[in-house]
Amino acid sequence: MVFQGSSAAISHTGKVRSNNQDSGYAGSNLFAVADGMGGHAGGDVASSIAVHRLEALDQPFATTSEAEAALRETIADTAADLIDTVRSRPELAGMGTTVSALLMVDDYAVIAHIGDSRIYLYRDEALTQITTDHTFVQRLVDSGRITPEEARYHPRRSVLMRVLGDMDANPELDSFIMPTQPGDRWLLCSDGLSGVVDDPHTAKAMGQGHAPGRTADALLKQALDGGAPDNVTIVIVDVGGQHPVFSGTPTIVGSASNPSGIEVPAARPGRTSWLHPARQAANEPSHFEPAAEFLEELIEEDRRRARRRRIGWIVGFVVVLGMLAAALVIGYQWTQTRYFVGADEDTVVIYQGIQQNIGPITLSTPYEDTGIELDTLPAYERTAVERTISATSIADARAIVDRLNPAGTIE
Known part of the structure; x- marks a missing residue:
């Protein structure tokens, strides 16, 4: 229908x-x-x-x-x-x-x-x-x-x-x-x-x-x-x-x-002058x-383009990895300029670094064992040490220890 x-x-x-x-x-x-x-x-x-x-x-x-x-x-x-x-x-x-x-x-x-x-x-x-x-x-x-x-x-x-x-x-x-x-x-x-x-x-x-x-x-x-x-x-x-x-x-x-059917106009001579680029392109x-042989060249050209694209991605990936690694190194170095007072099993210890960890990576290490036993501290000071006390420098950390130990004896 x-x-x-x-x-x-x-x-x-x-x-x-x-x-x-x-x-x-x-x-x-x-x-x-x-x-x-x-x-x-x-x-x-x-x-x-x-x-x-x-x-x-x-x-x-x-x-x-x-x-x-x-x-x-x-x-x-x-x-x-x-x-x-x-x-x-x-x-x-x-x-x-x-x-x-x-x-x-x-x-x-x-x-x-x-x-x-x-x-x-x-x-x-x-x-x-x-x-x-x-x-x-x-x-x-x-x-x-x-x-x-x-x-x-x-x-x-x-x-x-x-x-x-x-x-x-x-x-x-x-x-x-x-x-x-x-x-x-x-x-x-x-x-x-x-x-x-x-x-x-x-x-x-x-x-x-x-x-x-x-x-x-x-x-x-x-x-x-x-x-x-x-x-x-x-x-x-x-x-x-x-x-x-x-x-x-x-x-x-x-x-x-x-309406007059298919007309085939005579081909006009191409203009090569730079004054007429649009008209040249229009025709x-x-x-x-x-042709078959040209198609093979096209395929090879595309392979070359794909290879260049892959190389570009690899170079970009390496650059990003390098920047990430540099940022991690700089960040780690900064953490090592920080100190805090904390505790090990039974004594007060000055640590270098910060209290946080990144997965299995520890961002602090014991810097100095003060020899002050936790049992000798008042309850509130012992709690503060176990929770850690931040310090701006090693000198600041030692000043905190001196306040915990008025006798001023760090073994």
């Missing part, structure tokens, strides 16, 4: 790039995001081809297995289209695109995914990333070599391990089926959003309860406030809910929305799919 819910799609060039290589689609049953790669023109073409290929799937499916098979077949056909396009337009060689697509079939979401665009599910006030990034840094995270937080700022975070491109007619896709329920809110986005706005802020925006269009606008504003170094594409899908049910023509955004690809 036709999906019952509401949706919105929005795409923005961002603050750095000169053209939008993303494409997005929000229809009756189909929702998709594609993030193109391949320079000034190729990324636009690749993502647009992908979305227009997928558009034919925007229809009710009888079963989820039928929908999944159709998604996989259509995306594979898209790869063939990209290869054919490059044969006729060699200047587009190297182009490719990510694809994250969702087909609603009754109470299920059928998902197909390749690349680093993402699909999230917001349910019961919790945001969950449903797809897994096909990136070099995600492989490092999966192997435990870096943390997810380190992956957000890793210098190789844009290196894709899998992408829909013009080099592989049989792309390796992730596809699966998930149950969905009224109240669920799905988010499909390019890394122009997920690479700038972290999950807690995304979850907060998704949980405000606003209509999909207003929520998409709020997320886009956060990405722009964060600098938006890449194109930003957002598709939000609400299952059921309080907002009006989606109806009418599909929403197509980004490069796929070009560089936002993703990179490495």
Whole structure:
């Protein structure tokens, strides 16, 4: 049956790039995001081809297995289209695109995914990333070599391990089926959003309860406030809910929305002048799919970085240990400038140090046995000695002993 819910799609060039290589689609049953790669023109073409290929799937499916098979077949056909396009337009060689697509079939979401665009599910006030990034840094995270937080700022975070491109007619896709329920809110986005706005802020925006269009606008504003170094594409899908049910023509955004079809502008000569660094950077690809030999170099580079990180931790640990040891030595030396009067088994003794101990470590030692027997002292003085009497110096300690022993005899 036709999906019952509401949706919105929005795409923005961002603050750095000169053209939008993303494409997005929000229809009756189909929702998709594609993030193109391949320079000034190729990324636009690749993502647009992908979305227009997928558009034919925007229809009710009888079963989820039928929908999944159709998604996989259509995306594979898209790869063939990209290869054919490059044969006729060699200047587009190297182009490719990510694809994250969702087909609603009754109470299920059928998902197909390749690349680093993402699909999230917001349910019961919790945001969950449903797809897994096909990136070099995600492989490092999966192997435990870096943390997810380190992956957000890793210098190789844009290196894709899998992408829909013009080099592989049989792309390796992730596809699966998930149950969905009224109240669920799905988010499909390019890394122009997920690479700038972290999950807690995304979850907060998704949980405000606003209509999909207003929520998409709020997320886009956060990405722009964060600098938006890449194109930003957002598709939000609400299952059921309080907002009006989606109806009418599909929403197509980004490069796929070009009404005159896919246009390939002539490549402009690059400017190397220092007066135009932003424009130069804006035309560089936002993703990179490495050759096998370069991937080995990336892995070795990461090993070197990991070794430097370990050495840094070890040096820092040694420095902290050294500082702690120095503090202990200085502290112990200070305790040895203090004295107190106390008792051993039967006589009054002057001790050097302080009365406290640290575990098995004694911070005082007998300095001088006065020879004054405890039994000869009045009861209150004997009690005071047994509890110890602090002194500021050895002279002060001896003065205390003299008061205990008026005869002034210290053996």
